[in-house]
Amino acid sequence: MQLEIRPDPAEVGRARRWARSRLAGSGIRADEPLAEILILLVSELVTNAVVHTGCPAVLRLSLPDAEAAEEAIVRLEVADRSDRAPVPRCVDGESTGGRGLALVDGLADRWGWSAEGVGKRIWCELDRCAQESDAERPCGSGAAAAYDGLAFEAV
Secondary structure: OEEEEOOOOOHHHHHHHHHHHHHHHHOOOOOOHHHHHHHHHHHHHHHHHHHHHOOOEEEEEEOOOHHHOOOEEEEEEEEEOOOOOOOOOOOOOOOOOOOHHHHHHHHOOEEEEEEEOOEEEEEEEEEEOOOOOOOOOOOOOHHHHHOOOOOOOOO
8 A cells, every 4th residue: 555745744644644544454453552653653754754855755554454463564664756865863852853763763673774766765664463461562662562552643
């Protein structure tokens, strides 16, 4: 599944709504931590593409089938036409930006980027493991588990 993104900050909200609408058929409930983290990652990667490149982009989302959802990998990619590499930044507590890639690094199980034609592709993956009991959380990074129960505002 993919969504064309214009170089307009309003596209970030549209990308979040689009990603949420795709969760229904995947077996991932909208209220589970994996879905909330996925939407946050969509927001961060699309924001980076829109703000830092000024170029159109393509958001791609690979979700499991409902039958395979218990143990699956969710993959998110944003491809743009800028050849500028993504650069994680060190920011102080007063900065209002610059934390996006650090957030992606902390929440995703894996992430990276590659040059692609005249642009690049930034991707991240989240693991979803079968839960044997209600006490267990979805697999993934420790940071992802820390976000269990937080709700992200729908815009």
